[in-house]
Amino acid sequence: MIRYPKPLQTGEIIGVTAPSSGVPNELHHILNEAIQQFEKRGFGVQVGETSWMQEKAASSSASKRAAELNCMLQDPKIAAIIPPWGGEILMEILPKIDWENVQPKWVLGYSDTSTLLFAITVMTGIATAHGTNIVDLRSDEWDPVTRKFMDVLSASDEKIVQHSSEKFQSSWNHSKNPNPYVFQLDTPTEWKTIDGAPIKISGRLLGGCIDTIQSLVGTPYGDVRSFREKYIKGENILWYFENCEMTATDFYRALLHMHYAGWFEQSNGIVFGRTPAGEEVEGFTIFDAMERLSKLTGLPIVYDADIGHVPPQMTLVNGAKAEIKVESGKAKLAMKFIR
Template identity: 60%
Template structure:
């Protein structure tokens, strides 16, 4: 059975800790602006010490990142944890965590943060949230897709959250551009696609992550998908939501092939792949070629150019929750049930 954290309420505190990369001094204003937006909406924000520094791709040494994360997870006055953003080396702290002592508390993020979220759900059955980063919530208005994260965090067990796909997405990052009205510059029409160019519908238990980092969980104690299926979801099918941050098309294919060979897609219902600015073709081999080959290998329905990952906005995918996803004529709808 999946365990869900208590719903977040107005007046409660959100902790911000850099479990992977911290924020350089020239971007500290992003942290302050995001904290201000939560405070305007009635929440308190606790900005940890780790968020203010970044050296050699990590906020602080792994022992300090671990200590601050544990402190926020064990603090009864902190009701949700949202890292500022991802990074590269979160996996350093995984062997140091005592997963068995974890209590349900909402943790939100993507990119390298998914290297933490996925193992927590796999090893404990606690739901986690693959969604927005803290610094991307710094505008007066939150766009309709991104803002669904707060609907998830404030929902109770048994509730359903309905998320339609975006109308438009962002073509490039502009960290210093003013919000108008959103942080993301939604300038490009969104079109979800499917392998085979036909409507698809599938349902099952969600698992999400950034392939660049979660592929390294294969073969470790932190990536035991089969055990999760047997222990926590009674053999129910899985719906995967995955994204490629930096890999070219051949590396992307090798990575999803590794996940397939490791059995991650066994007993799956379907796979959603996010939009990417990566996936560069080589020798005529594209990322769509990779997805077509995966479709042939697995026989699973596959959707791509979806609202997940480093080309925002992105939907909020609740690891462990039950979801129904339907894609028809370039549009998608996801119904997530906290059951």
């Protein structure tokens, strides 16, 4: 049975900690701006020391990052945790998390933060939210797709519906002032399927950034078989992934690794986010990788979805029951918090 955090309410406290990378000095202003936006909307914000630090590919030592995260996970006054952004080596804190005392509360983010989200849901059955980072919420207005994170985190048992974006951001520029959104939405969005046909798939959502969660295969933090048995017995998974930096062959090897480990058993489909990566290798493309995986597993595949490092992105809840419809380049995601 999946456990869902209680709905987030105005006036509650949001914890900001950096279990992977923190914010370097020259970008402290964007974190401050994001904090101010939540305070303007009536939330309290508790910011951990790690959020303001960065050295050697992490905010601080593994012990310090884990200790700060454990405090926030166990503090009943903190209703949700939103890290500044992702990073590189969150994986090294996983053995230091006090798994027995993790309290159901929303943890939101993507990139390397999804390593934590995935592990929490698989290890404890607590739902987590794959979506925006807090530094990308520093504008007075939030774009229509990004702002749905608040509907998701404040929902109870009602159905939450999200629609694909009209446009996405083609490149990053942290120095550009929001006008009116943080993201500069400049390129038409088109969700696609392998064969170009309309599709409808459903299942229990699970996934994240493939660059980092592929390393959880074969560890206690990626024990998908146990997760199925303990928390969603008799139900199938609807996978979602996004590729941050992998070449087409790196990407394919990661997918094969997951397949050989049995992750795609008892599954109904796979959704891949838009990617800035996927460089082809000797003519082998990321589309070739997805097409071969579909043939190998028999699973339907959707790609160029609003997930990951090419924003904006929908908020997908690990553990939630979901249905995704894709037709003519547009998509609709309906989620329900079914235990």
